[in-house]
Amino acid sequence: MTVVSVKALASVHRSVARSRRSRGLWLALLIAALVVLTILSVTIGTRDVAWAEIAAALGGAQETIGQAAIALRVPRTLLALLAGAALGLAGAIMQGVTRNPLADPGILGVNMGASLAVVIGVAWFGMASAQAYIWSAIAGAAGAALFVYTIGSLGRGGATPLKLALAGAATSVAFSSLVIAVVLPRGDIAGGIHAWQIGGVGGATYDRVLPVLPFLGIGFAISLLSARKLNSLALGDDVAAGLGEHVAAARAVASCGAILLCGATTAICGPIGFIGLMVPHLCRVLIGVDHRWLLPFSALGGAALLLAADILGRIVARPGELDVGIITALIGAPFFILIVRRQRVREL
């Protein structure tokens, strides 16, 4: 064995320690941002509420209109945090599974699949319960993911990033047309569906958020435990197999996590796009490509971004509100173009 100088060894360990410290720093900043955003989200709204009233409302009081408004903002904030974390994490998983820098629950058609399933359930089967919404959304998300992956795998070379992105984009457009086709003749449900279809966290109540918690919990667990699998998949299928990974099984397990997260989120918030695209990219710039860090960072970053977008939506359109789905699309579309225009778009 070649003798390595102690100095060189020490330098590698120092660099590893340094990158761990910088991750720790970003983590602290991200958590601080989440705390600030949470406070802002509870205090900022279409109605100005005095601090004393906010304090009283957080204590459970709901006697004044101001206090009632705060009581609405708390579950809304909670939902924004959960949905953002779910979408950010799902985006990171999808980009890892497909080795595709453009993968996103929206772009791969998964959210639209969930959306279509819910709309069909409401329009044709009179579906109304939260459980029915969630199950049909998850089934729709899974169906869309399977469909897009199958279409993208046809032909030589299997599921390449480009084929997957094209199959996803085409499927997404087709599904959103189907959603319109299903809703169009149904004036009775059109209003509600349209409001939901834009994607938002307004009007959240504990009763609506609670039923999805188990689904999100399982989705978070499966996704976060897939980090090592994604790390080996990132090296290409052959290398991953050489490292003892069951490539197809690893993809399937990680995808299940992402599908649960997307389905459950879409069931209550409607299809919210671009969070899953933007957040993992930003996190990669901050902390690198190791999924053991990237996945939790993407979850926290997604929560921060969605909450920030929701707060922004309450400020820019006063005295009304812009739904968060519109804000994320406004920020996300230029971001998407930026990534596509970068010359280095290639397999992750």
Place this chain on the structure above:
Amino acid sequence: MTDHTLVATGLSAGYDGKEILQGLDLAIPSGRITVVVGANACGKSTFLRTLSRLLAPTKGHVLLDGASIHRMPARQLARTLGLLPQAPIAPEGITVVDLVSRGRHPHKSLFSRWTRGDDEAVDGALAATKTFDLAERPVDELSGGQRQRVWIAMALAQETDILLLDEPTTFLDINHQIDVLDLLTDLNRERGTTIVMVLHDLNLAARYADALVAMAGGRIHAFGTPEEVLTEDMVRKVFGLESRVISDPLSRRPMMLPIGRHKMAGNEAA
């Protein structure tokens, strides 16, 4: 270093129903460097892929210490048999030390933590491939030769007794080709790693191989020492090329000089 037997028996394999390997038998010599050569589409890459379990055989078996590798738990196999495919692609922005660390994957279970042993394996791999000074650099920024050394370091961090490589010198300048082959020879001598690789260049194959395998039409045409295998007759039958085989004055190994229609001393003058 433990001795292992890696044996292919009656091995047939292919893609889309087309059989490329046709009933191939070979026992890989343990602790040696075995090099597979042959014309394009003779099945040498298919053989390596089947040997490393990337491709399931249609007939026959690959037996590692008597057990079929296609039925063995993947992680267990990956602790004995490592693999470096042709021209692997690193994720954008990954650093050398991160990439090499991923070679530890088969030694980790879902909840196990990074240990001092893992650190030592990664350090050892970086040291053996002289990539220590590159450890913090992004793999994207390295030259082709450096990048290949980093990938070999990743395979080394896996700490397998057998290492399979598919054309590890492709796309490299000649100086880096020699560099990589010297490095693999170091590994073989210092760690006793059994190495099986596909090479394109017959003369480099003959120089670095302990055992040479010449394949043609999905079968083994010849197997033995470079002296036994690299003959004018073999080159004619396997590559369809007339040649002269002489002794390489530097390595005393056989060396093939192709005979073409032009530029041959004697016939150009005429």
